[in-house]
Amino acid sequence: xxxxxMIERQGKRFVLYAGLLEEAHARxxxxxxxxxxxxxxxxxxxxxxxRAVVRTEDGKFTGIGxxxxxxxxxxxxxxxxxxxETRAKARALRDAINVGVASIEELxxxxxxxxxxxxxxxxxxxxxxxxxxxxxxxxAQGGDVAKESLPATRKQLNYLEALIADVVEDGLPKFENMVxxxxxxxxxxxxxxxxxxxxxRAA
Numbered sequence: 001x002x003x004x005x006m007i008e009r010q011g012k013r014f015v016l017y018a019g020l021l022e023e024a025h026a027r028x029x030x031x032x033x034x035x036x037x038x039x040x041x042x043x044x045x046x047x048x049x050x051r052a053v054v055r056t057e058d059g060k061f062t063g064i065g066x067x068x069x070x071x072x073x074x075x076x077x078x079x080x081x082x083x084x085e086t087r088a089k090a091r092a093l094r095d096a097i098n099v100g101v102a103s104i105e106e107l108x109x110x111x112x113x114x115x116x117x118x119x120x121x122x123x124x125x126x127x128x129x130x131x132x133x134x135x136x137x138x139x140a141q142g143g144d145v146a147k148e149s150l151p152a153t154r155k156q157l158n159y160l161e162a163l164i165a166d167v168v169e170d171g172l173p174k175f176e177n178m179v180x181x182x183x184x185x186x187x188x189x190x191x192x193x194x195x196x197x198x199x200x201r202a203a
Contacts, residue, residue, distance in 0.1 A: 004154045007104050014104040016155075017086060018162030020093040027097055028057035034085050040068065048081045052088035054096045063091030065106075075196065152191035157183060160191055163198040 005019025021029075031054070038049035047068040054061045065087025067080040076083050083105070090103035152160075160183060164175045176182055179194070186194070 001099060004158055006101075007155065009104075009107075013101050014107070015094075015099060015101055016159060016162070017090050017093075017103050017105045018158055020090055020097065020099065020103060021162070023097050023099075024054065024056065024093050029096075030055040030057070032089055032092070034088060036081065036085070037064075040080055045070075046080065048084035050081070050084040050088040052085070052092040054089070054092040056096050058096070061092045061096040063088045063093075063095065065089070065091060150188050152184075152186045152188050156188065156191040156195065157186075160186075160195050160198070163195060167198055 001015060001019055001023055005016045005022070007014045007016065033053045033055075035051045035053075036048070037051050038044060038047060040046040040048040045068060047066055049064065049066045052063045052065070054063070065084045067076070067083035067087060069077045069080065072080060072083050086105050087103075090105055094100070094103065161172065164183075165171055168175045168178075172183065179186070179190070
């Protein structure tokens with residue numbers, strides 16, 4: 001597994017789903033099939049349960065994934081069926097390619113806290129003023145340019161490209177046309193904002 005697909009959180013290492021998928025393709029992935037086993041509803045605590053079957057050159061591997069408003073982040077809560085499917089696929093892919101660490105998508109919060117979406121409505125303006133004040137203070141103290149204006153990190157780009165492939169019709173070309181620049185030219189702040197927007201539609 002390539003290092004850029006690994007994430008450390010609270011001293012533990014996790015893998016990105018995009019990394020699992022890439023590695024599976026490299027090892028002869030033949031197919032991924034999913035099935036919704038339980039539709040979320042009031043009678044079952046809004047829990048979605050999905051099953052995934054991964055077939056590679058080495059055989060068939062299965063995984064079960066669940067998701068509910070209680071074990072996903074607020075950005076994913078409206079999309080728990082798709083998150084259950086993603087978790088099921090991640091578990092099956094991990095078995096298929098012999099990865100023992102959990103995927104970040106299996107955690108019970110938003111995929112990457114540093115990729116938090118831009119605040120909305122009134123909070124957006126307030127956050128913008130605070131961010132501007134922090135950037136001004138950094139410059140006044142002779143510090144570096146605010147991190148948000150630095151080039152996007154490789155982890156951000158990998159995660160963003162996986163989201164684009166999953167939710168943007170026509171994929172990368174359509175997305176780059178939307179933002180008016182190549183993905184590789186996004187700043188950290190821009191990448192963070194788009195990851196937040198797309199993760200609300202993906203899973």
